[in-house]
Amino acid sequence: MAATNAFFDNYLPVAILTVIGVVFVAVSLFMSRMVRPSKKTKEKLSTYECAEVPVGDARIHFNIQYYLIVIVFLVFDVEVLFLYPWAVQFRQLGSLGFFEMVVFIEVLVIGLAYAWRKEALEWIQ
Amino acid sequence: MIENAYQLIVYVLTLLGVYEWIYGIFQSFGIDYVLQIIIVFVEIVILFAFVLVTVMFLTWMERKVVAMVQSRYGPMVTGPRGLLQPVMDGVKLIGKEDIIPAKADRWIFTLAPFIVFIPALLVFIPLPFGKSLIISDLRVGLLYIIAISAMSPVALLLAGWASNNKYSLMGAMRAVAQDISYTIPLALTAIAVVMFTGSLSTVDIVNAQGGTWFGIIPKWFIFIQPLGFILFLIASIAEMGRIPFDFQESESELVAGFFTEYSGMKFAMFFLAEYAHLFAVSGIIVTLFLGGWEGPALPFIPVQLTSLVIFLIKTYAVIFFAMWLRDTVPRVRIDQLLNLGWKIMVPLAVLNLLLTGFIVVAGVI
Numbered sequence: 001m002a003a004t005n006a007f008f009d010n011y012l013p014v015a016i017l018t019v020i021g022v023v024f025v026a027v028s029l030f031m032s033r034m035v036r037p038s039k040k041t042k043e044k045l046s047t048y049e050c051a052e053v054p055v056g057d058a059r060i061h062f063n064i065q066y067y068l069i070v071i072v073f074l075v076f077d078v079e080v081l082f083l084y085p086w087a088v089q090f091r092q093l094g095s096l097g098f099f100e101m102v103v104f105i106e107v108l109v110i111g112l113a114y115a116w117r118k119e120a121l122e123w124i125q
Numbered sequence: 126m127i128e129n130a131y132q133l134i135v136y137v138l139t140l141l142g143v144y145e146w147i148y149g150i151f152q153s154f155g156i157d158y159v160l161q162i163i164i165v166f167v168e169i170v171i172l173f174a175f176v177l178v179t180v181m182f183l184t185w186m187e188r189k190v191v192a193m194v195q196s197r198y199g200p201m202v203t204g205p206r207g208l209l210q211p212v213m214d215g216v217k218l219i220g221k222e223d224i225i226p227a228k229a230d231r232w233i234f235t236l237a238p239f240i241v242f243i244p245a246l247l248v249f250i251p252l253p254f255g256k257s258l259i260i261s262d263l264r265v266g267l268l269y270i271i272a273i274s275a276m277s278p279v280a281l282l283l284a285g286w287a288s289n290n291k292y293s294l295m296g297a298m299r300a301v302a303q304d305i306s307y308t309i310p311l312a313l314t315a316i317a318v319v320m321f322t323g324s325l326s327t328v329d330i331v332n333a334q335g336g337t338w339f340g341i342i343p344k345w346f347i348f349i350q351p352l353g354f355i356l357f358l359i360a361s362i363a364e365m366g367r368i369p370f371d372f373q374e375s376e377s378e379l380v381a382g383f384f385t386e387y388s389g390m391k392f393a394m395f396f397l398a399e400y401a402h403l404f405a406v407s408g409i410i411v412t413l414f415l416g417g418w419e420g421p422a423l424p425f426i427p428v429q430l431t432s433l434v435i436f437l438i439k440t441y442a443v444i445f446f447a448m449w450l451r452d453t454v455p456r457v458r459i460d461q462l463l464n465l466g467w468k469i470m471v472p473l474a475v476l477n478l479l480l481t482g483f484i485v486v487a488g489v490i
Binding site: 009010011012013014016017018020021022024025026028029031032033035036037038039040042044045046047048049050054057058059062066069070072073076077080083084087088089090091092094095098101102105108109112116121122123124 | 168169221229264289323
């Protein structure tokens, strides 16, 4: 077997699968283009809105509440990222590592409680 | 020791006595890495074919399960018991006109099917189908799976935004809120499993579940992590966007959600991605909590084959559960969904994490 580095061996399939995926989608879209009919009319190309003439633009302002949820998510997502290396080394770290992480998680739980209290987690206010 | 599908192919070729010969030819040209790329290409094509056939089978299975629950036959005409129905669906979709609304953003509208389909495929790379039947045992396997799955909201948002349709945008925004809310409990419960194994590699996780307690109870993580399993299952179903959490589509309110404006092959790509994702997520649940391919080995049959069958049986059991759920449970409301995610699942997942840490530190398991 060829002596190549492990990173290359491990991620070569990822690269090849990505290429195959792109080619597959592109080829099927192209094949469909060859055989399908294309009779475009003005009505057909209009935006679908339950058979009504579309009113206004779809791209409206969104409620600020939506962004609050996303920001809470960002905080927790970063937290989870910090937890992964800790979990891998968990058995080596022993009880000291555990209690250090309890403090870390506790701070986040307080953060969650604050967001909860401030109603940042509500979909409708 | 054969660790992955690449080495399995090399092993089989060596048994056939042709590997040395082929390798010699490539080496004489000094391009032996080309042989490696060819073998990887072959295994990827096999995986890809497997995924496509599985997806076709799953669409058929879903219809049959729905029909069974509703006391109908489901598709019966094309092929034996309607098995060729998915093929006909594909043929039909190829021939369908592809409409891009005049107001839509053409490029992003076309880009979205690519972005939705490719992550659904990439998740399969570190998925252990059986002993040594894994494309590549990444050392960050679990993190890779969660990272790749996190790409799907991007694709949904692209599709919804590009359509410039109210239903699409609403569906996409809901889908993103739902996806990100349930990624947190999903990742937190996965961490609890990692604390036992001390490794993110999917193969190590499966190996840690080998053997039994007292000779009868298999050492699956579902028995050590019952709460974690339930949370992971609910979060996975929410992440896939299936009933009772199918807000991205919710036919009765949003027509078809983020792919309202899609038709023809582009629609087919969303469909394929959805079912590929269903299989992948069920496979991940089996790997993390249900012992993966661990199970009884039979004499005279290669362990690769028995483990593959065991893995498929377990995975299809999870898939069947998801389909069964779809037919028996009504859809919840979007605010109920977010409340469940943030106010119940996240605190419970944190609790599960702390309990797990305590158990491991106290040396119970």
